[in-house]
Amino acid sequence: MxxxxxxxxxxxxxxxxxxxxxxxxxxxxxxxxxxxxxxxxxxxxxxxxxxxxxxxxxxxxxxxxxxxxxxxxxxxxxxxxxxxxxxxxxxxxxxxxxxxxxxxxxxxxxxxxxxxxxxxxxxxxxxxxxxxxxxxHGFLWREAPDGDVADGYGVNHDKANRPRRQDRxxxxxxxxxxxxxxxxxxxxxxxxxxxxxxxxxxxxxxxxxxxxxxxxxxxxxxxxxxxxxRADALPTRDDIDAVVLDFDGTQTDDTVHVDSDGHETVIVHRGDGLGIAALRDAGLPVLILSTETNPVVAARARKLRVPVLHGIDRKDLALKQWCEEQNLDPQRVLYVGNDVNDLGCFELVGWPTAVANAHDIVKGLARSVTATPGGHGAIREIAAWILGPSLSRTSRRDPSQ
CATH class of the missing domain: 3.90.550.10 (Spore Coat Polysaccharide Biosynthesis Protein SpsA; Chain A)
Structure with a gap:
């Protein structure tokens, strides 16, 4: 068949x-x-x-x-x-x-x-x-053959005889x-x-x-x-043993501000900080993995109290080694990305996930796609998939946000 x-x-x-x-x-x-x-x-x-x-x-x-x-x-x-x-x-x-x-x-x-x-x-x-x-049980109508909308007639009923729904x-x-x-x-x-x-x-x-x-x-x-x-529509805590996050384009909107001295700054979302803190508190290992060699990536990881690997040419090899060191099955790892340099990691993990504003090819290869763009709370959305109502009820503000 x-x-x-x-x-x-x-x-x-x-x-x-x-x-x-x-x-x-x-x-x-x-x-x-x-x-x-x-x-x-x-x-x-x-x-x-x-x-x-x-x-x-x-x-x-x-x-x-x-x-x-x-x-x-x-x-x-x-x-x-x-x-x-x-x-x-x-x-x-x-x-x-x-x-x-x-x-x-x-x-x-x-x-x-x-x-x-x-x-x-x-x-x-x-x-x-x-x-x-x-x-x-709907009543269908059709316009008159000459197109006169003022002279409609019933297709599956006599308009002079309107039986009750249960009688039809x-x-x-x-x-x-x-x-x-x-x-x-x-x-x-x-x-x-x-x-x-x-x-x-x-x-x-x-x-x-x-x-x-x-x-x-x-x-x-x-x-x-x-x-x-549908139990499998989006990942839950039973499906996931670890979460790995790209940085630019997923935790940011992929925009970099450069001042006259060449210093770069980015904007992150507080909701993502809450989501990452909730994942960490739930006992899930969280890793930031980035190709960029940029102090802002390391600074954000320190703020969130999660490990970071940055300046990585082959993210898939680094991710594979990290999973081996952590004794993790890659098929139970969720990886969040937004561009073609994330596709190697997508092939390695069981839950490749794209943010809403990711490249079309990346979204096409993702197992799940957020409704929220990167840099606007997409990581918070993913944390809610995994942790469910427990995250929605979280009221405390973690200082690591």
């Missing part, structure tokens, strides 16, 4: 859409994780023409099929991308697909239950195709999140609906497709509520 996630890089409505973080996780990574965690899906592939999306997909646990330009434009269909990905993946791995899933990462709140639902509708329910739907049979809205097809039939008709089509009901409160910038804003606002049932 092969899940294919089409994710091209050329979105015009929402530029960079498939790498946009929702609830701290890039959209493409959210889709990959739902597929990877499914008990039915055996293989997950992302079809893309974009290098950054490909990297993010691999980091999240998918394999990648690079999509040719001929099927990567605005008029390309999802079906064409799925067939190409299926053919390429089968040729590379030497097997034949029985069931293929089309999964769209523009549905940010897609769930494992969605994956398993459409898959089992075919493997156990005898359907040829399946899709996720949400029940609705529900209708079903296609969510756009997940589809499943018998692979041989899909190849024959080259369309996602044929034969017997099963409707797999999903929670209507999770239904949202990101097509416009306002959709993305709404998804980000809803994520804390909708993701509350």
């Amino acid at each position: 092969l899940a294919v996630i089409p994710a091209r890089g050329g979105s015009k409505g929402v530029p960079g859409k498939n790498l946009a973080p929702v609830g701290g996780i890039p959209l493409v990574a959210r889709a990959v994780r739902a597929c990877v965690e499914s008990v039915h899906v055996t293989d997950v592939v992302v079809s893309t023409d974009d290098h950054s999306i490909a990297q993010a997909a691999r980091t999240a646990g998918a394999e990648v099929v690079l999509r040719p330009a001929a099927i990567a434009g605005d008029t390309a269909t999802s079906e064409a991308a799925v067939i190409h990905a299926m053919d390429e993946y089968e040729a590379t791995h030497g097997f034949t697909t029985d069931v293929v899933l089309l999964v769209q990462c523009t549905s940010p709140f897609i769930t494992v239950a969605d994956m398993d639902g459409v898959a089992s509708a075919i493997t156990e329910g005898g359907a040829d195709t399946a899709l996720t739907v949400a029940a609705t 049979e529900p209708e079903y809205l296609e969510t756009g999140a997940a589809y499943a097809m018998r692979a041989d039939g899909f190849r024959d008709v080259r369309h996602r609906f044929f034969g017997r089509t099963a409707l797999v009901r999903t929670d209507p409160h999770r239904v949202l497709e990101i097509d416009e910038p306002d959709d993305l804003s709404r998804a980000r606002a809803l994520a804390p509520l909708v993701d509350a049932t």
Whole structure:
């Protein structure tokens, strides 16, 4: 059972859409994780023409099929991308697909239950195709054929007869999140609906497709509520044994003020100091790791009472050695970065984390992304992920802030 996630890089409505973080996780990574965690899906592939999306997909646990330009434009269909990905993946791995899933990462709140639902509708329910739907009792209207908005008419009801909600049979809205097809039939008709089509009901409160910038804003606002049932959405204290922080761009806004004598100053956020103090008080080792040889980095580390390694050319090697000295499993280390010189550390740790204003490639490869920019409380936000309500209730002001 092969899940294919089409994710091209050329979105015009929402530029960079498939790498946009929702609830701290890039959209493409959210889709990959739902597929990877499914008990039915055996293989997950992302079809893309974009290098950054490909990297993010691999980091999240998918394999990648690079999509040719001929099927990567605005008029390309999802079906064409799925067939190409299926053919390429089968040729590379030497097997034949029985069931293929089309999964769209523009549905940010897609769930494992969605994956398993459409898959089992075919493997156990005898359907040829399946899709996720949400029940609705809404009354639909349409303008008159001549466009006269003053003469609307009911589509699924008689406007002279308005039965109560409980007296009406529900209708079903296609969510756009997940589809499943018998692979041989899909190849024959080259369309996602044929034969017997099963409707797999999903929670209507999770239904949202990101097509416009306002959709993305709404998804980000809803994520804390909708993701509350996901145990793995953001790291907790049970996931983390240590926190390692880049300095410039994560604890600062990446701006340096230079006076006429060449002295450099930066601005830091008091909330970050509180967050670091709370992590330290919770018994978590905290390290500042920076390529810069700058007295301000060491001064800030002394203020926060945490160790610092700065003037480091290869941060990944320094981080690896530090983990060995501290007897830490790198997979239980959270590393916070913002630029491409952090990617080596991202590959080493289990929780690579980017701040909101990080480079797009860095955000695409991050396992989690803050909603707050670096230098404006991003570290405080991460501390709240890890420590939860205990940090929110902290009222004392630590002198090390």
